Amino acid sequence: MTVGNVFFAVASVVALLGAFMTIASQSPVRSAVGLLITIVGIAALFLMLNAQFLAAIQLIVYAGAVVVLFVFVIMLLGPDAGDGEGTVARARVARYGAGAFFALLAAAAAHLVTRAPDAVFTPFGAVDPEHGSVEAIGRLLFGSDVVPFELATALLIVAVVGAIAVARGKPHVRRQSKSASPTARMFHGPLMARDAQRPLPTKAEKAAKAAGGA
Amino acid sequence: MSSLGYVIEQYIMLSGALFTLGCIGFLVRRNVLVQLMSIELMLNSVNLTLVAYNRMHTGDLNGQVFAFFIIAVAAAEVAVGLAIVLAFYRLKSSVQSDEADQLRH
Amino acid sequence: MNPVASGLFQIAPYILAFVVGVLVPRRQGAPERVAIGIVAALALLLVRSLWPSETAAVADPNAHEWKYLLSVIVFLPILGAIFVLFLPRQSPVILKRVTFLILGLDGLVSLDLLSSPMTRGWHFQHIVEWVPAFGIRYHVAVDGVSMWLILLSTLTTPIAAYVSFGSLKTRIKDLCFAFLLLHGAMMGAFISLDLFLFFVFWELLLIPMIVMIGVWGGVEKVKAAYKFFIYTMVGSMLMLAAILFMVWNYSKLAGYPSFDYLALQRVVLPRTAAWLCFGGFFLAFAIKVPMFPFHTWLPDAHVQAPTGGSIILAAVLLKLGAYGYIRFCMGLLGGVAWTAAATLAGVAIGGGIVYGALVAWKQDDVKRLVAYSSVAHMGFVMLGLFAGTQAAMEGAVLQMLNHGVSTGALFLLVGVIYDRRHTRLVREFGGIAKVMPIYAALFVIVTMSSIGVPGTNGFVGEFMIVMGTFVSQTLGGQARLQAGLASAGVILAAVYMLSVVQRVFFGPLSNPKNKHLRDLNVRETIAVAPLIALIFVIGLFPNLFLSRMGDGVSAVLERYQDSRKSYQEQGDSDTARLSERRGGALELGYPEAPQKKTDTQPAQAQALNAEAP
Amino acid sequence: MQAILALFPARDYTLLSLIVLLPLLGAAVNGVFGKRLGKEAVSLLALSVIFISFVLSVLTFFALGHAQQGETAARFYWKGWEWFHLTQQNGNSTTLNVAFSVDALSGTMALIVTGVGFLIHLYSVSYMAEDPGFHRFLTYLNLFIFSMLVLILGDSLPVLFVGWEGVGLCSYLLIGFWFETESNAAAGKKAFVTNRIGDFGLLVAMGLLLYYTGALDWSGIEGGAKNLLTPVQVWPLGTHVPAASLLPAGAEHWVNMPRYVSAATLVGLALFLGCAGKSAQLPLYVWLPDAMAGPTPVSALIHAATMVTAGVYLLCRLSFVMVLSPAAMAVVAFTGALTALFAASIAFAQHDIKKVLAYSTVSQLGYMFLGVGVGAFTAGFFHVITHAFFKACMFLGAGSVIHAMHARIHDTDASQDMRNMGGLRKYMPITFWTFAASWAAIVGFPLSSGFFSKDEILFKAYSSFVNSPVPGNTLTDGGISMELFTWPTWLGSALYAMGLLTAVMTAFYMTRLFIGIFFGEFKGWKIVKGFKEAQGHDEADHGHGHAHHDPGVRLEGPTPHESPWQMVLPLAILGALAAFSGFFNANAGPIHITPLDSWLEPVFAKASGAVSLVAESESKEPLFLGLAFAAFAVGSGVAYWVYAIQKGKPAQSLVNAAPGFHSLVFDKWRVDEFYDEYVIGAVDSLAEFFTWADKWIVDFILTRVSSFLIAASGTALRFMQTGRVQTYAAVMVLGLGGVGYFFVTPRVEAETKSNDASGAYSLSAAQGLGYSYRWDLNNDGKWDTEKFSSQTRASLKLAVKENRTVRLEVKNAFGRTATRSFDFARPQPDLSGALSRGSPDQVPLRRMPNLRQLVKQGAAK
Structure with missing residues (x-):
């Protein structure tokens, strides 16, 4: 029983427990905390796997940004963020079913692993000291993988813009389309009205405007 | 059990368990927020697998780089996903995914 | 003769045409008159350039063909469509002008097709590898058959657009x-x-067409658009299956895949498979033509479509079906086409010429009537194709042009009264020849063309088809009987067309709403003028058109015969095979086997290669 | 003449193009600019183009006369351009040119068309002067002359067909000239459609001619006419009639017995159908009386003088084809005679003077067909000429009368009713005298034109006999032999009897008309009240004859007066021609002046060879002459007695005695009603049925039912679509689980290869996720190696007739195993050496061509 063994055991149990908490707790805040715990556990496992940089990123991005974002949204929604009335009752069957499913899967996995007559574990080999270091990953990211890296930044920007665009909706101008049928919407779209409502200013109008402005 | 933490199979099984939990969470919970978190769980479990396999092949770091990109994508996804949750909440005054059944009509 | 005088002599006809164009229209302003005059002079120029000259048959027919011409013709409008997307929606004038400019430019560019004498073989051929792994190439070329359909299309689309811009105000x-x-x-x-x-392309054109019907159509437009779409789609899917089956066979037999027409011609399928493939192709084309009993989408689509859409639908889209039959059914599966020809000719006569005409007679809606008359006319076209003689085929291709011209003109003219009265029901009219004399005169001219009065285009096409059917060997002993029945169609055509003319134009002007109808305006006159001119040009000088399509048609027939021969040689054998390469002008651009790497070659070949010095 | 021939050689006679195109030019200019040119300019242009055309025709006529010497037919030819060509499957190409030619026949016809046409144009300028559509009218008339010239001068059937339908079109436009009246437009349509039925026949004739002779121009048809003597099976249509197998054996044999006619007969009948349509013969005559709805000059020009004779012209033109089929000739002759008789009987009871003239035209056309049908082409054509003169003159005279009456009565129908006329001789002397001349001609007054032409036809009807075109009267072709139809001996007598009877009737009703218009007291001071021309629709309206007509109120208005000179001049010219044109071909008794006969002889040379005279008929000629005179005397005498002396009382009492019969004749034997009911009605109900079927069978079954089926299955599948993301995700997970299970389960698959000849067999196992294998090849029940290895292939060799079972076990990455056994058996070798179908040995065989090619390539290198 080395330190590493213990570390792995603790980290994996923490990750599993956190995951369980995420999906099982009624309050979304608790779920978020569970997610946080899992993330920390996985970060620890990353350390075990010689992925120091990733562990850091995991903590920074997930714990620092994603979970915080979740919490913000939960705060924004207030009490509505929780499960509605009667949801728990409705979901009971599903919960029991899911529990049973998970137990079944666990049993199957255990069966597969233990019953294999000559189950041989594949140990990790010796590790390169450079493996997973910030320098090594940085070399890759700014070297051969620079294009996807830059694309990832683009993706993030697009995501931010998109998130703003989606979240910024104006409920008071929500358009009720004429017909519920998507086909009808396609053929009788609102474009006609738009054409009529926003004609381009004519030359005379422009001139009048300029004159009036002057 | 001295190999605890030093063989790939354990990481795979752990990751499988996390993935299954995430899956169950996504399927069972009706709360969109929790569903999103479940998706995060699944992504994390995949990351764990990638990194674990990468540990076996010490010659390159492609697995870790891939995991890095997954984290970036997950961040973007959460941002957009939460924005959609907000928009959805505005539409339905609820975050229960049962309400999101417009696809049917 | 001194050069000035000879130059004057050269341009005198154009000046004359211009003067006539300026003088003919009454009650028009000067710019309109000048415009008509220019159109008249250009029309004369077109006829002059079409006139077969002694120097037309150059030694090397491909010498002066610009191989990007076809690509320009196709992609100019497509890129133009994308360009239009970037124009402001609020300025319809700019949009219309740009569209018209592009369509007009396309029409002018397509006139370059006439520079080629269209001898046997492919012209303006251009081949680019597209997806080599699946044997897909960008392979475009025209022959005497497709060239005319392209020209018909570049003529009618601007007209349709011009008409639509006059009557449609939204979107x-x-x-x-x-x-x-x-x-x-x-x-x-x-x-x-x-x-x-x-x-x-076949699928691509479906989308704008259903949009055109569905957005600017009549009351039941969405239903009609759906009907059109689903009918066509059913046929297309079966055609796709047939295409893929043939490609699969080719790749199995030749060792490399190819979607190329020239390659697939060589595939000789076992009997059952050939019939199924033929069925797939034929259904797609029969729906498009449309042949009985797949025709019921046509009246609905025509009635609901806006005038411009109807013109394109009648003038060009229906031709695609007949063209597809010529190209693919007769070219790829000639044996089956030959065997089925007599039966299908019976369907074309009974279900097209006779049935279509009789149903047309009983229609109240003028557009519906014209739509059913299309069924009858296309019945003639299909009969010509089934007859499979040079004369009948040439007649069929010519009749496609005729139908495009005269039915296009009919739809245009029906659109005119629809614009005025917002109804097309025959009983709403009567005696309007009194208030719209020019309109009535033009309508009667187009009617005469539609029923095939000699001197107009309709006669030449129908006559060639009927005569070609009389002497057809494809139809066997029934040819004379079928030709006789088909010529009975000329009676029925007179019955239904003259009935509608009588009920709409003649008799007392009973409906007070019709008392103050305006006669044709300049826009409508300009739009219909080229079609009217073509009616007489084709009717009197069909050789201008036939001389350029004859070699193309004979090549089609040659392919048809070859295909039939290999089908007969195939007998009851249940394995597919490839027929011999024919070589020559008709196989120009054959997709040769890709250069194989040495290690994929069979062992024997390696051994042989090793032995060879 | 030499100068003309030098200027325009016979092979390139450009003058023809001028003759044809000048009227077109007139039509085009008048049609487009007519409204702005003014009436004077329009009439000047329209008249001058026709007149120039006429002058050129005259020139051409004399040039022809100059060129035609002796027995050879002169023919001037002008080719415009190549129209199109018809290429057949055997590569033969028939070129159709826009070409015109003129010979004695068409030259004469062109003379009549342009000459009579010009006179009628002149007449129309005055007659239509007040009409608002004046320029339109002259445009149509010019266009008609153009079409008619194309018809007669066209050098091939298709070019003729252009004119043929062109005149039909002009007729349509002119009948419906006053289109505001519904019935006029309907009459125009009726004319066009009926003509189209005839055109259908012509189209079929063209197809058959193309098929059998390979040509459509006159000389080509003449050259290939021999091929028309081919038997054609017309029944059964297929190999046999399937339904006939239900019949008793004898009947089945009778039904399925192949029946043949000669191609010439088919062509002849189809041609005759075309001619019957255009020339208003039974059963397609119905349009001509209705066509009188058009302006009177139109009736004179189109429906009397020129267009309706086009059928006779065509049969004369293709006389060499017609005589190849005695059967078709018999049909033509008999139909002609029957039409003549039938139409004459209708003319008895009509009051509308134009109607009487119309039926008399139909009747006279019947005469012409009778003449052509018995092979007397010259006689038939001569009647065309004389009829053009006297009937045009009568129509124009009638027009003049109507013009005068209309000025008084102002009612189109009433001003054509002869019960409102009478005594007009006093008011319109010139019209009277010209009308008298043409009356004399049509009733066969001795030495008038009609006397000669009719007498010739009647004589030939009795005496002619169309010979069989083949010796022995049996056609043999390709093992089929058939008897041709021969003329029965009684046919000539029967035709003659019908013709003679018609002559009597013609004399009677024409005299009745003549007396009714010009003699007695003028009755137009009062109008016959309630006059309605019989349309045959309303029984009660005229069911009891005209006995009940009340004399109406006295009308105010001018007295009838003679027409202006533009109308009178044509009348005078035509009247003179009607009186004296008989001497173009006078052949009666002692008179024997036959320039026309010798003029046309070369044209009909080929055809007249096939016609012979019945023995001893020459000697009976005086008898026939006497009979013809008797027919005239009896017919007109009785009419004079009835209508002039007795003032119509005998006729009145006859009508009163048999009112039903009279109304039947008055209603034109109710043929129109019969057609409406049974022919049009049948087509109409077929169309109704098709329309119904289109909606409820084609569209319903094909579209609605299939769309309903698809919609129903869609509805069923719709229950699976809850619209909730989680449901979809759950299904996804289930699917994923399935895939996982599939991967976790090991499976044994192996491809076996066997070669029975050598006894070598091999197995190659499929690979999978982490698979390892162990084998039991020697069939001992134990694994060859206990440990799993990566060996995937195994091979074994068997002796003859040896059986072996091989087992294979597979373990996958999860340690699960699966086992399967494979049986091998080597059969007794097949010594015959034949390879069974589908055996693997065939695989290399099929590849042989490739191998051979490779060898060839290698050799080439």
């Missing part, structure tokens, strides 16, 4: 986009010699 940008895309896709379908490419 102009979408309209421009649809017109350009539709035009490009139609051109593409006519020039593709790669079946994949063909299929892409």
Whole structure:
């Protein structure tokens, strides 16, 4: 029983427990905390796997940004963020079913692993000291993988813009389309009205405007 | 059990368990927020697998780089996903995914 | 003669045409008159350039062909459609002008097709590898058959657009986009010699067409658009299956895949498979033509479509079906086509010429009537194709042009009264020849063309088809009988067309709403004028057209015969095979086997290669 | 003449193009600019183009006369351009040119068309002067002359067909000239459609001619006419009639017995159908009386003088084809005679003077067909000429009368009713005298034109006999031999009897008309009240004859007066021609002046060879002459007695005695009603049925039912679509689980290859996720190696007739195993050496061509 063994055991149990908490707790805040715990556990496992940089990123991005974002949204929604009335009752069957499913899967996995007559574990080999270091990953990211890296930044920007665009909706101008049928919407779209409502200013109008402005 | 933490199979099984939990969470919970978190769980479990396999092949770091990109994508996804949750909440005054059944009509 | 005088002599006809054009229209302003005059002079120029000259047959027919011409014809409108997307929606004038400019430019460019004498073989051929792994190539070329359909299309689409711009006021940008895309896709379908490419264009043109029906159509437009779409789609899917089956067979037999028309011609399928493939192709084309009993989408689509859409639908889209039959059913599966010809000719006569005419007679809606008359006319076209003689085939191709011209003109003219009265029901009219004399005169002229009065275009086409059917060997002993029955169609055509003319134009002007109808305006006159001119040009000088399509048609027939011969040689054998390469001008651009790497070659070949010095 | 021939050689006679195109030019200019040119300019242009055309025709006529010497037919030819060509499957190409030619026949016809046409144009300028559509009218008339010239001068059937339908079109436009009246437009349509039925026949004739002779121009048809003597099976249509197998054996044999006619007969009948349509013969005559709805000059020009004779012209033109089929000739002759008789009987009871003239035209056309049908082409054509003169003159005279009456009565129908006329001799002397001349001609007054032409036809009807075109009267072709139809001996007598009877009737009703218009008291001071021309629709309206007509109120208005000179001049010219044109071909008794006969002889040379005279008929000629005179005397005498002396009382009492019969004749034997009911009605109900079927069978079954089926299955599948993301995700997970299970389960698959000849067999196992294998190849029940290895292939060799079972076990990455056994058996070798179908040995065989090619390539290198 080395330190590493213990570390792995603790980290994996923490990750599993956190995951369980995420999906099982009624309050979304608790779920978020569970997610946080899992993330920390996985970060620890990353350390075990010689992925120091990733562990850091995991903590920074997930714990620092994603979970915080979740919490913000939960705060924004207030009490509505929780499960509605009667949801728990409705979901009971599903919960029991899911529990049973998970137990079944666990049993199957255990069966597969233990019953294999000559189950041989594949140990990790010796590790390169450079493996997973910030320098090594940085070399890759700014070297051969620079294009996807830059694309990832683009993706993030697009995501931010998109998130703003989606979240910024104006409920008071929500358009009720004429017909519920998507086909009808396609053929009788609102474009006609738009054409009529926003004609381009004519030359005379422009001139009048300029004159009036002057 | 001295190999605890030093063989790939354990990481795979752990990751499988996390993935299954995430899956169950996504399927069972009706709360969109929790569903999103479940998706995060699944992504994390995949990351764990990638990194674990990468540990076996010490010659390159492609697995870790891939995991890095997954984290970036997950961040973007959460941002957009939460924005959609907000928009959805505005539409339905609820975050229960049962309400999101417009696809049917 | 001194050069000045000879120069004057050269341009005198154009000046005369111009003067006539300026003088003929009454009650028009000077700019309109000048415009008509210019159109008249240009029309004369077109006829003059079409006139077969002694120097036409150059030694090397491909010498002066610009190989990018077809690509320009196809992609000019498609790129134009994309360009239109960037124009402001609020300025319809700019949109209309740009669209018209592009369509007009396309028409002018397509006139260059006339520079080639269209001898046997492919012209303006252009081949680019597209997806080599699946044997898909960008292979475009024209022959004497497709060239005329392209020219018909480049003539009618601007007319249709011009008419639509006059009568449609909403969503102009979408309209421009649809017109350009539709035009490009139609051109593409006519020039593709790669079946994949063909299929892409074939499906592509569906989209703007249903949009055109569905957005600017009548009351039941969505239903009609759906009906059109689903009918066509059913056929297309079966055609796709047939194409893929043939490609699969080719790749199995030749060792490499190819979607190329020239390659697939060589595939000789076992009997059952050949019949199934033929069925797939034929259904797609029969729906498009349309042949009985797949015709019921046509009246609905025509009635609901706006005038411009109807013109394109009648003038070009229906031709795609007949063209597809010529190209693919007769070219790829000639044996089956030959065997089925007599039966199908019976369907074309009974279900097309007779049935279509009789049903047309009983219609109240003028557009519906014209739609059923299309069924009858296309029955003639299909009969010509089934007859399979040179005369009948030439007649059929010519009749396609005729139908495009005269039915296009009919739809245009029906659109005119629809614009005035917002109804097309025959009983709403009567005696309007009194208030719209020019309109009535033009309508009667087009009617005469439609019923095939000699001297107009309709006669030449029908006459050639009937005569070709009389002497047909494909139809066997029934040829004379079938030709006789088909010529009975000329009676029925007179019955239904003259009935509608009588009920709409003659008799007392009973409906007070019709008392103050305006006669044709300048826009409408300009739009219909080229069609009227073509009615007489084709009717009196059909050789201008036939001389350029004869070699193309004989090549089609040669292919048909070859295909039939290999089908007969195939007998009851249940394995597919490839027929011999024929070589020559007709196989120009055959997709040769890709250069194989040495290690994939069979062992024997390696051994042989090793032995060879 | 030499100068003309030098200027325009016979092979390139450009003058023809001028003759044809000048009227077109007139039509085009008048049609487009007519409204702005003014009436004077329009009439000047329209008249001058026709007149120039006429002058050129005269020139051409004399040039022809100059060129035609002796027995050879002169023919001037002008080719415009190549129209199109018809290429057949055997590569033969028939070129159709836009070409015109003129010979004695068409030259004469062109003379009549342009000459009579010009006179009628002149007449129309005055007659239509007040009409608002004046320029339109002259445009149509010019266009008609153009079409008619194309018809007669066209050098091939298709070019003729252009004119043929062109005149039909002009007729349509002119009948419906006053289109505001519904019935006029309907009459125009009726004319066009009926003509189209005839055109259908012509189209079929063209197809058959193309098929059998390979040509459509006159000389080509003449050259290939021999091929028309081919038997054609017309029944059964297929190999046999399937339904006939239900019949008793004898009947089945009778039904399925092949029946043949000669191609010439088919062509002849189809041609005759075309001619019957255009020339208003039974059963397609119905349009001509209705066509009188058009302006009177139109009736004179189109429906009396020129267009309706086009059928006779065509049969004369293709006389060499017609005589190849005695059967078709008999049909033509008999139909002609029957039409003549039938139409004459209708003319008895009509009051509308134009109607009487119309039926008399139909009747006279019947005469012409009778003449052509018995092979007397010259006689038939001569009647065309004389009829053109006297009937045009009568129509124009009638027009003049109507013009005068209309000025008084102002009612189109009433001003054509002869019960409102009478005594007009006093008011319109010139019209009277010209009308008298043409009356004399039509009733066969001795030495008038009609006397000669009719007498010739009647004589030939009795005496002619169309010979069989083949010796022995049996056609043999390709093992089929058939008897041709021969003329029965009684046919000539029967035709003659019908013709003679018609002559009597013609004399009677024409005299009745003549007396009714010009003699007695003028009755137009009062109008016959309630006059309605019989349309045959309303029984009660005229069911009891005209006994009940009340004399109406006295009308105010001018007295009838003679027409202006533009109308009178044509009348005078035509009247003179009607009186004296008989001497173009006078052949009766002692008179024997036959320039026309010798003029046309070369044209009909080929045809007249096939016709012979019945023995001893020459000697009976005086008898026939006497009979013809008797027919005239009896017919007109009785009419004079009835209508002039007795003032119509005998006729009145006859009508009163048999009112039903009279109304039947008055209603034109109710043929129109019969057609409406049974022919049009049948087509109409077929169309109704098709329309119904289109909606409820084609569209319903094909579209609605299939769309309903698809919609129903869609509805069923819709229950699976809850619209909730989680449901979809759950299904996804289930699917994923399935895939996982599939991967976790090991499976044994192996491809076996066997070669029975050598006894070598091999197995190659499929690979999978982490698979390892162990084998039991020697069939001992134990694994060859206990440990799993990566060996995937195994091979074994068997002796003849040896059986072996091989087992294979597979373990996958999860340690699960699966086992399967494979049986091998080597059969007794097949010594015959034949390879069974589908055996693997065939695989290399099929590849042989490739191998051979490779060898060839290698050799080439």
